[in-house]
Amino acid sequence: MRVVEVKLYTRITRQVYGARGSLVFVKTLPGVRYGELVELDVDGDVRLGQVVDVSQDVAVTQIFGSSLGITPGKTTVKLRGERLRLPISIDMLGRIFNGLAQPIDGGPPVIPEDYMDIHGEPLNPALREPPSEFIETGISVVDGMLTLVRGQKLPIFSGSGLPHNKIAMQIVRQARVKGKEESFAVVFGAIGVTFEEAMYFLNELRKMGAIDRTAAFIAPASAPTVEKLALPRTALTLAEHLAWKHNMHVLTILTDMTNYCESLREISAAREEVPGRRGYPGYMYTDLATMYERAGRVYGKKGSVTIMPILTMPDDDITHPIPDLTGYITEGQIVLSRDLWRKGIYPPVDVFLSLSRMMKEGIGPGKTREDxxxxxxxxxxxxxxxxxxxxxxxxxxxxxxxxxxxxxxxxxxxxxxxxxxxxxxxxxxxxxxxxxxxxxxxxxxxxxxxxxxxxxxxxxxxxxxxx
Amino acid sequence: MPARLGRIYRIAGPLVVAEGLESPRMYEVVYVGDEGLIGEVIAVRSEKTYIQVYEETTGLTVGEKVEATGRLLSAELGPGLIGSIYDGLQRPELEIGRILRDIFIKRGVKVNALDRGKKWVFERNAEIRVGEKVGEGDILGSVKETPLIDHKITIPPGIRGIIEWIAGSGEHTIEDTIAVISAGSVKHEVKLYQIWPVRVPRPFKEKLPPSEPLITGKRVIDLIFPIAKGGKAAVPGGFGTGKTVMLQSLTKWSHADIAIFVGCGERGNEMSDALKSFRELFDVRRGRPMMERSVFIANTSNMPVAARETSVLLGVTIAEYFRDMGYDVLVVADSTSRWAEAMREISGRMEEMPGEEGFPAYLASRLAEFYERAGRVIALGSPERTGSVTIFGAISPPGGDFSEPVVRNTLRYIQALYALDYELATRRHFPAISWLTSYSLYVDFVREYLDEVSGGKWLEYRNLFLKILQRESELLDIVRLVGPEALPEEDKLLLEVARMIREAFLQQNEYDPNDAYSSLEKGLLIMNAIIEFYNTSLKLVKSGVPVFKIRELKSPYLIYRFRLYALEDVKKLYEEFKKSFKKEIESIMGESSGS
Known part of the structure; x- marks a missing residue:
C-alpha cells in the first residue's frame, strides 16, 4: 500500500532565499506541509530534502546531500506533497544499501513490499510484552553476567581502539535462542564508519555465511550528514517490518552511534538552536529514544526487535552526554575497559560498570539453568x-x-x-x-x-x- | 458561542503558531489542523497564538484551521479510573489498540477516558434526602469500583444548593444523572463522573501537618528517612542506580490506598514489566492484585514530548480526586527530568530567553506548582474525612551530577531527598539510597508516631545508626591510607557494626519475597538486635576484650539473616540471637576473668 498524500499541491519554485550548511530557505508555497519531501534541482542534479520548519513566508528545508552549487534564483525546488517514505522489503536481506535504502552493492533495485515512513510510530505501551527470552551469545561474560534477551536494547560502550566491532560480529555469528530454530535476521547499520571498518563488517558477514539473512546499511564517514541521520531509522524500519510483518526475530546492530550524535549536533548548530550540554541539542534524549524504543516484543506477535547500538565514548568518559543519555534510554550497557584490553583480555568487559536490566527476566530454571x-x-x-x-x-x-x-x-x-x-x-x-x-x-x-x-x-x- | 477560528502560521515540531484567533485564552484547548490534533495555548504575543501540540505535527500545512474551544485541558474523573493505562491525554491505551487494530499509536485518535457504556452499581448514601441543603464535596453515594476501592460519588467543587432529586441504589452508566441540585434558578445535574482541569489544584477545606508516616516497606525510608502522608520527595539518581526499580517498589508496597504511576518519557519495556507485575502481584496487606488499587499513565520516551507535562499533571489530578474521597494516594513520577526537557524543547522553539543549561526560567515555578499539590488535607464536604497525596518525583541528572538545574530547583520544594548513589549501586547495595546525602524533614513530624510504635526508642536508635555510618565514612578514609589494623579497637568495632547496619538493615533485596517488603515491626527488631550487639560489644571492648574475639562470635551472624525471613520467624530468630549471644558473651567474660 503506497500512501501518497494530496498531490494537488505539487508545485515548483525558484524562490530560494539562501542556504547554510545543509539547510535551504525557500519561499513558502501554498499547501507546503511540515515534514514533507522536496526535490532540489541543481543544474540537473536532483537532491532530496525535507521541510523542518515552515512559516507564512519561509520554509526551511534540510537536504539529504551536499548544498554544493545551490544558487538562489537558479535552483528549482519541487514539493513532492508526501513524506519521505522508503521502499522496504524482506528481499533486502542479503543486500547492502546506503542510508536512504538505495542499493550500493551493484545489484538490482529491490521490489518494495511497502513504502514506509522511516520515523515510525510509537509502540503502544499497553500492548508491549516484557522481554524474557534468553539469547545465547556464546560469550561467557555476556551470557553469565549481562544476559541479553529478545526485545532488549543493550548498547556496547566502547572507546576508540577497543575491539567493539569484533565483539559485535561475534554476537552476530553466535547468537541463538536455546532449543529453537526460528526465523532470525540481522539488520546491520553502520553510520559514519571508515572504509576499513565497513569492509571488515562485510567480509565478516560473508565469511560466516550469514549474509543471506543480513541486510546492511552503510553510510561512510564521507556521506552527507543528513543521510547519517536517516540511516539508523531506515535500518530500524526494515527491522520492524521483518519482526511485525514477517514474524522474524531481528537483531539490529548500529555502529557507531557517536557519529550519529555528532551529525545531530552539526545540524542543530546549523539551525541555530539553543544548545544543551556540550553543544548537543536539548532534544537528543528524545531523538535517541524514538529510535531505541523501537525495540521490543508485543503480545500476540511472534517476532521481536532487539537493538545493540555501539558507541565510542569520547575520551573514555562515561559521563559524556552521548553515553550518558544512551544509558538512560537503554536497558543496561556493556562497557569495555581499556585496562583489561591492555592486559590482553578479550572481550575486555568491565563487569562493574556493565549491567543488563532485563537479565532477571531471562535467566533461571527453564530459561538458562537453576543455578x-x-x-x-x-x-x-x-x-x-x-x-x-x-x-x-x-x-x-x-x-x-x-x-x-x-x-x-x-x-x-x-x-x-x-x-x-x-x-x-x-x-x-x-x-x-x-x-x-x-x-x-x-x-x-x-x-x-x-x-x-x-x-x-x-x-x-x-x-x-x-x- | 460561535467557534473561534484561526489559521496556522508556522509549524516547528511540537510548536504551532496560529494567527487570526480571536481573543485566545491562556491554556485553553485548541484543535489544530483538519485532523483536529489536540493542543494547548501556551503564549499569546500580539496577533500570534503559540500552541503546544500533544501529537505528531508532521503533515500539517500553513493555512490549515485552528479551532479554539474555550475549555481547559481536563481530566475525566469517575468510576473506571482504577486499573486503567492512560497516555498523557488520558486516552486508555488498550482501547486505542482495539480501535486502531494496530500495535502502534497513531495520532488523532479520539477515545473517552472512561467507558460510557459500562454499568456501575451505585449505592446511595442514606443520609442524603431530597429537599436538604448540600454543598461541594458531599458524598451522595458510592460505587464499589474494585474489591479494594469504594469509589465515593461526590458533589463537584463549586456546586451547592438543595437536593431536588437523587437516584436510588442501582445500576448506572457514568453519564446517567444521579442527582439534581437546584441553586436558585440554576439546576445542576450531578453524574457519576466529573471533569476537572489538570492545571488547577482541586480545592479542600484545610491542610494538615504531615504527622503520620507513609509506610513504604523499605527500612531505609521508614526508619531512617521517613516520608509522611502528604509528603513530597525527590529521588535523583544516575542511570543504573536502581531508580525505576525503587519507585516501582514503592508503588507496590507502600501503605497508600491508591498508587498512581506516571511513566513520563521513560522506557516502554520497563513499563510493560511493571504492568505485568501489577497484574500478577498481590498486595501483602489485603491479598488482592495490586492493579485493583493502581492507575498507570504511560507516556514513553518515544511518544509526543509535550504530553510529558500533561502526564504528570493528569497523575496528580487523579490523585487529588481520590484524596477528596478520603484516601491516601501515592503519586510516583518517573522521571521529572524528561518533563523538564520537554519544557526546554518547547521553550527553545519559542525562542524564549533560556535560563541555565537551556532550561526555561520558569522551570522552578513549574516544579513548585507540581510538588505543592502534595499534602494531607481535610476534604470538602460531609461526612468529614482526611486524605493525602504523597509525591515521589524521580530525577535523572545528566552524568549523575546533582548540581544540574532540575535537581537543584527540585530541592527547594521537597522535604525528603533520597539520593541514589552510583558507588552503592556498583557495590550492589540496593536500594542505593545514600545515607550521607539523603535527608528527611519529616523526622520531627512523625517522631511521635514512630516512638510510640517502638517503645520510645526510635529516634535515639536512628540517630545512633546515622552517627555510626557517618563515623564509618571518616574511618574508611583513614583505613585506605594506613590499613584497618592501625585503628583503635573501638573504631574497629564501629566498622563491624556499620557493616552490619548496611548489610543487615539498609539493604533490601527487591527480588526476595520476604525481603522486598519489610514491616515496621520487622525493621525495628533488626534495629534492636544491632543496637544490642553494639552496646554489649562496646562494653567488652572497653573492658579490654580485643575486637577479633568479637568477630569470632557466631551469634551476631544471625542478625544478617533476619531480613530473609517473615516476621514470625524473625521474632524467633531474635530470641535465639539474644540467648546465644548472651551465652557467648559469658564465655568470653569467663575467659578474660580466668586468664
Missing amino acids: HHPVFGQLYRAYADGQRLREIIAIVGTESLTERDKKYLEFADAFETKFINQGEYERRTIEETLDLAWDLFSILPEEELAIREELIKKYHPKYRSQK
Whole structure:
C-alpha cells in the first residue's frame, strides 16, 4: 500500500532565499506541509530534502546531500506533497544499501513490499510484552553476567581502539535462542564508519555465511550528514517490518552511534538552536529514544526487535552526554575497559560498570539453568572482593594478606583470564559458562559460597568428580 | 458561542503558531489542523497564538484551521479510573489498540477516558434526602469500583444548593444523572463522573501537618528517612542506580490506598514489566492484585514530548480526586527530568530567553506548582474525612551530577531527598539510597508516631545508626591510607557494626519475597538486635576484650539473616540471637576473668 498524500499541491519554485550548511530557505508555497519531501534541482542534479520548519513566508528545508552549487534564483525546488517514505522489503536481506535504502552493492533495485515512513510510530505501551527470552551469545561474560534477551536494547560502550566491532560480529555469528530454530535476521547499520571498518563488517558477514539473512546499511564517514541521520531509522524500519510483518526475530546492530550524535549536533548548530550540554541539542534524549524504543516484543506477535547500538565514548568518559543519555534510554550497557584490553583480555568487559536490566527476566530454571542467579551473584561479589584487595595491596603491599585474601586475589585473576577471556571464534554454551564459573568457585573457601547447599552438591567440581 | 477560528502560521515540531484567533485564552484547548490534533495555548504575543501540540505535527500545512474551544485541558474523573493505562491525554491505551487494530499509536485518535457504556452499581448514601441543603464535596453515594476501592460519588467543587432529586441504589452508566441540585434558578445535574482541569489544584477545606508516616516497606525510608502522608520527595539518581526499580517498589508496597504511576518519557519495556507485575502481584496487606488499587499513565520516551507535562499533571489530578474521597494516594513520577526537557524543547522553539543549561526560567515555578499539590488535607464536604497525596518525583541528572538545574530547583520544594548513589549501586547495595546525602524533614513530624510504635526508642536508635555510618565514612578514609589494623579497637568495632547496619538493615533485596517488603515491626527488631550487639560489644571492648574475639562470635551472624525471613520467624530468630549471644558473651567474660 503506497500512501501518497494530496498531490494537488505539487508545485515548483525558484524562490530560494539562501542556504547554510545543509539547510535551504525557500519561499513558502501554498499547501507546503511540515515534514514533507522536496526535490532540489541543481543544474540537473536532483537532491532530496525535507521541510523542518515552515512559516507564512519561509520554509526551511534540510537536504539529504551536499548544498554544493545551490544558487538562489537558479535552483528549482519541487514539493513532492508526501513524506519521505522508503521502499522496504524482506528481499533486502542479503543486500547492502546506503542510508536512504538505495542499493550500493551493484545489484538490482529491490521490489518494495511497502513504502514506509522511516520515523515510525510509537509502540503502544499497553500492548508491549516484557522481554524474557534468553539469547545465547556464546560469550561467557555476556551470557553469565549481562544476559541479553529478545526485545532488549543493550548498547556496547566502547572507546576508540577497543575491539567493539569484533565483539559485535561475534554476537552476530553466535547468537541463538536455546532449543529453537526460528526465523532470525540481522539488520546491520553502520553510520559514519571508515572504509576499513565497513569492509571488515562485510567480509565478516560473508565469511560466516550469514549474509543471506543480513541486510546492511552503510553510510561512510564521507556521506552527507543528513543521510547519517536517516540511516539508523531506515535500518530500524526494515527491522520492524521483518519482526511485525514477517514474524522474524531481528537483531539490529548500529555502529557507531557517536557519529550519529555528532551529525545531530552539526545540524542543530546549523539551525541555530539553543544548545544543551556540550553543544548537543536539548532534544537528543528524545531523538535517541524514538529510535531505541523501537525495540521490543508485543503480545500476540511472534517476532521481536532487539537493538545493540555501539558507541565510542569520547575520551573514555562515561559521563559524556552521548553515553550518558544512551544509558538512560537503554536497558543496561556493556562497557569495555581499556585496562583489561591492555592486559590482553578479550572481550575486555568491565563487569562493574556493565549491567543488563532485563537479565532477571531471562535467566533461571527453564530459561538458562537453576543455578544461574546465585552463580551470577557469587561471581560478582567474589570478583568485587578481589578487586578491593588489589587496591589495598597497591597501598600496603601483600605482607598483611591472610590466606583467605590470597584466594580471592587468585579468583579475581582467574575470573579475568579464564572466564571473561575467550577466543574470538570460541562459542561457549550457557552450561559451559556456568560450569566454568563453578570451576572458579573451587578456588574459594567453600563455606563462603552464598549458594544453596543442594546446588553446591550438584555443581561444585569437588562433588561433581565424586559422582 | 460561535467557534473561534484561526489559521496556522508556522509549524516547528511540537510548536504551532496560529494567527487570526480571536481573543485566545491562556491554556485553553485548541484543535489544530483538519485532523483536529489536540493542543494547548501556551503564549499569546500580539496577533500570534503559540500552541503546544500533544501529537505528531508532521503533515500539517500553513493555512490549515485552528479551532479554539474555550475549555481547559481536563481530566475525566469517575468510576473506571482504577486499573486503567492512560497516555498523557488520558486516552486508555488498550482501547486505542482495539480501535486502531494496530500495535502502534497513531495520532488523532479520539477515545473517552472512561467507558460510557459500562454499568456501575451505585449505592446511595442514606443520609442524603431530597429537599436538604448540600454543598461541594458531599458524598451522595458510592460505587464499589474494585474489591479494594469504594469509589465515593461526590458533589463537584463549586456546586451547592438543595437536593431536588437523587437516584436510588442501582445500576448506572457514568453519564446517567444521579442527582439534581437546584441553586436558585440554576439546576445542576450531578453524574457519576466529573471533569476537572489538570492545571488547577482541586480545592479542600484545610491542610494538615504531615504527622503520620507513609509506610513504604523499605527500612531505609521508614526508619531512617521517613516520608509522611502528604509528603513530597525527590529521588535523583544516575542511570543504573536502581531508580525505576525503587519507585516501582514503592508503588507496590507502600501503605497508600491508591498508587498512581506516571511513566513520563521513560522506557516502554520497563513499563510493560511493571504492568505485568501489577497484574500478577498481590498486595501483602489485603491479598488482592495490586492493579485493583493502581492507575498507570504511560507516556514513553518515544511518544509526543509535550504530553510529558500533561502526564504528570493528569497523575496528580487523579490523585487529588481520590484524596477528596478520603484516601491516601501515592503519586510516583518517573522521571521529572524528561518533563523538564520537554519544557526546554518547547521553550527553545519559542525562542524564549533560556535560563541555565537551556532550561526555561520558569522551570522552578513549574516544579513548585507540581510538588505543592502534595499534602494531607481535610476534604470538602460531609461526612468529614482526611486524605493525602504523597509525591515521589524521580530525577535523572545528566552524568549523575546533582548540581544540574532540575535537581537543584527540585530541592527547594521537597522535604525528603533520597539520593541514589552510583558507588552503592556498583557495590550492589540496593536500594542505593545514600545515607550521607539523603535527608528527611519529616523526622520531627512523625517522631511521635514512630516512638510510640517502638517503645520510645526510635529516634535515639536512628540517630545512633546515622552517627555510626557517618563515623564509618571518616574511618574508611583513614583505613585506605594506613590499613584497618592501625585503628583503635573501638573504631574497629564501629566498622563491624556499620557493616552490619548496611548489610543487615539498609539493604533490601527487591527480588526476595520476604525481603522486598519489610514491616515496621520487622525493621525495628533488626534495629534492636544491632543496637544490642553494639552496646554489649562496646562494653567488652572497653573492658579490654580485643575486637577479633568479637568477630569470632557466631551469634551476631544471625542478625544478617533476619531480613530473609517473615516476621514470625524473625521474632524467633531474635530470641535465639539474644540467648546465644548472651551465652557467648559469658564465655568470653569467663575467659578474660580466668586468664
